[in-house]
Amino acid sequence: xxxxxxxxxxxxxxxxxxxxxxxxxxxxxxxxxxxxxxxxxxxxxxxxxxxxxxxxxxxxxxxxxxxxxxxxxxxxxxxxxxxxxxxxxxxxxxxxxxxxxxxxxxxxxxxxxxxxxxxxxxxxxxxxxxxxxxxxxxxxxxxxxxxxxxxxxxxxxxxxxxxxxxxxxxxxxxxxxxxxxxxxxxxxxxxxxxxxxxxxxxxxxxxxxxxxxxxxxxxxxxxxxxxxxxxxxxxxxxxxxxxxxxxxxxxxxxxxxxxxxxxxxxxxxxxxxxxxxxxxxxxxxxxxxxxxxxxxxxxxxxxxxxxxxxxxxxxxxxxxxxxxxxxxxxxxxxxxxxxxxxxxxxxxxxxxxxxxxxxxxxxxxxxxxxxxxxxxxxxxxxxxxxxxxxxxxxxxxxxxxxxxxxxxxxxxxxxxxxxxxxxxxxxxxxxxxxxxxxxxxxxxxxxxxxxxxxxxxxxxxxxxxxxxxxxxxxxxxxxxxxxxxxxxxxxxxxxxxxxxxxxxxxxxxxxxxxxxxxxxxxxxxxxxxxxxxxxxxxxxxxxxxxxxxxxxxxxxxxxxxxxxxxxxxxxxxxxxxxxxxxxxxxxxxxxxxxxxxxxxxxxxxxxxxxxxxxxxxxxxxxxxxxxxxxxxxxxxxxxxxxxxxxxxxxxxxxxxxxxxxxxxxxxxxxxxxxxxxxxxxxxxxxxxxxxxxxxxxx
Ligand code: IVH
Numbered sequence: 001x002x003x004x005x006x007x008x009x010x011x012x013x014x015x016x017x018x019x020x021x022x023x024x025x026x027x028x029x030x031x032x033x034x035x036x037x038x039x040x041x042x043x044x045x046x047x048x049x050x051x052x053x054x055x056x057x058x059x060x061x062x063x064x065x066x067x068x069x070x071x072x073x074x075x076x077x078x079x080x081x082x083x084x085x086x087x088x089x090x091x092x093x094x095x096x097x098x099x100x101x102x103x104x105x106x107x108x109x110x111x112x113x114x115x116x117x118x119x120x121x122x123x124x125x126x127x128x129x130x131x132x133x134x135x136x137x138x139x140x141x142x143x144x145x146x147x148x149x150x151x152x153x154x155x156x157x158x159x160x161x162x163x164x165x166x167x168x169x170x171x172x173x174x175x176x177x178x179x180x181x182x183x184x185x186x187x188x189x190x191x192x193x194x195x196x197x198x199x200x201x202x203x204x205x206x207x208x209x210x211x212x213x214x215x216x217x218x219x220x221x222x223x224x225x226x227x228x229x230x231x232x233x234x235x236x237x238x239x240x241x242x243x244x245x246x247x248x249x250x251x252x253x254x255x256x257x258x259x260x261x262x263x264x265x266x267x268x269x270x271x272x273x274x275x276x277x278x279x280x281x282x283x284x285x286x287x288x289x290x291x292x293x294x295x296x297x298x299x300x301x302x303x304x305x306x307x308x309x310x311x312x313x314x315x316x317x318x319x320x321x322x323x324x325x326x327x328x329x330x331x332x333x334x335x336x337x338x339x340x341x342x343x344x345x346x347x348x349x350x351x352x353x354x355x356x357x358x359x360x361x362x363x364x365x366x367x368x369x370x371x372x373x374x375x376x377x378x379x380x381x382x383x384x385x386x387x388x389x390x391x392x393x394x395x396x397x398x399x400x401x402x403x404x405x406x407x408x409x410x411x412x413x414x415x416x417x418x419x420x421x422x423x424x425x426x427x428x429x430x431x432x433x434x435x436x437x438x439x440x441x442x443x444x445x446x447x448x449x450x451x452x453x454x455x456x457x458x459x460x461x462x463x464x465x466x467x468x469x470x471x472x473x474x475x476x477x478x479x480x481x482x483x484x485x486x487x488x489x490x491x492x493x494x495x496x497x498x499x500x501x502x503x504x505x506x507x508x509x510x511x512x513x514x515x516x517x518x519x520x521x522x523x524x525x526x527x528x529x530x531x532x533x534x535x536x537x538x539x540x541x542x543x544x545x546x547x548x549x550x551x552x553x554x555x556x557x558x559x560x561x562x563x564x565x566x567x568x569x570x571x572x573x574x575x576x577x578x579x580x581x582x583x584x585x586x587x588x589x590x591x592x593x594x595x596x597x598x599x600x601x602x603x604x605x606x607x608x609x610x611x612x613x614x615x616x617x618x619x620x621x622x623x624x625x626x627x628x629x630x631x632x633x634x635x636x637x638x639x640x641x642x643x644x645x646x647x648x649x650x651x652x653x654x655x656x657x658x659x660x661x662x663x664x665x666x667x668x669x670x671x672x673x674x675x676x677x678x679x680x681x682x683x684x685x686x687x688x689x690x691x692x693x694x695x696x697x698x
Contacts, residue, residue, distance in 0.1 A: 079177065103316065118282075120306050122303075123301055170265070203552045292367075376439075453486065630656045630662065664685075
């Protein structure tokens, strides 16, 4: 590499790493894994070492990491929040041990010659937090930020049950800081992400958008949560924390191990998985043990942290610009396995979107057997250049669903054919389409593709739609396959005699069970269908499953047009007049109402007695007094916040959830947060009281 090439490469790497840093620390939405990031960083470090003249001032190798988010108050750390050096191999760990030995272990001239010991701990994969306690009371919780200063997230941290707000009587110092890691348990993550997915679906986001918005792993979810502005939202997303380091001007012990024990005795949650190690061999054993044990834990770890135990020795060893010399982390590589790609199959969603799935020869990976991996879309297959019977590498990093990261080209057969993306729907054989600029293929046979039709019926009966919970996916399947229902309107034709004694097969082909409908279930199904006729219009509209018309959009449309009749004849202009309804949604509405089949279905539903109009409450007064104005409601009022928001909407105004330049009014109640007030004042936003708001609408 010549000088020019080196300069270009350093520039490129710097920019790339800065971008990744921003995505990781600020957006909490990284696009590459930790290992890949570290490798890039190491590459840059090496180049900078050889060509220091090209090292940029903003080089990520100079920084501890992180950027600061704007919304929180920034607090300077009393003790800088450093990160640890990373190692990936036993050799590097051995080198670390050699360095320590050289500095203290073999030195017979000082009192530190008695040898040393390590403490091995787990490296929790979450976000670092520093908690300051005064007289046993939690007074501040600050994120790492850039290592020098971070965000004050005390209110959010107070929602974490395992973090004490007040310590019981004890012999702790008057003032100290304890550091640890905030994280989310794997189970909690899966459940919440699943809910979030449903919420996004209900709001009309398409599959691609949902995939982008979902949290990739528990760490991102925890990070996104901790940075939320509304602590009540944070409380709904349970986080947890392990504490692992104590800072105090008056030492409470002369080594780290004893400090951890003390912290635990004061009421802090300290992990049980830590251990004193007398030699580097003991450290290797600890590392080895958790390489497999980690998959049994309820949370994710990405390695092991090794710390010199004795505080004097820690002091002696000191720090480099970025890291303590007395500690290091050993990071586990993302778990990867090699297996054979048997075939690619395709799943069809209710909207016709096609998802390719890699079917693999089962292989053990990170404690589970992997048989399938997501392939996302045709571009991904192209990017990986997948061929039939390829030996592929599957990886389970932070992500829950394994993915294919590459192909072992050495094992590819010379005559092996490239994977050709499906041209026809696997369910109904209709030719697939892919619109320009779209990454997803669709089956356009909306009215004939059985999987789409069944999916639409399942959506129709869903809890947030018609809520017919006595029907499930299996019953729908059985009814559909027998020709008893072809669409959701047919549900309203079902009679007792059609259903009694009907036999269904449950489960997948591995484990089939038969069930037949008995009197009680039939009665429940019919009652559920009958009751659904009272479901209000906005939910009926959502239940129809019009593309991009999720729960929120349906609500807006219903409140604006009052009836399906009016909505179905609305012009583009009228539709665009409804806030947040854009051209894409309008187009889908036109398409839906223009379809003869849909017209027939709607007529049938109308005849069955479903609600196709808003029930008007004449006691409610509506005005346009607040037309075009936006409001943010913050604090406590004489009426509930929801009622206040409703009044805003009834008078034509719009509620927003954050302060920006375009906000018209901030309605300030009691106990409103000082940050909000400051931000609104800075942006010159009109701040009014509840009383003043009432005057606006009377
Ligand atoms: S000790 C100077 N112990 O890993 C002491 N850190 O790259 C530094 N981490 O920022 C921290 N588990 O967010 C320590 N048992 C553990 C840890 C741990 C996870 C994180 C922490 C830190 C990063 C270091």
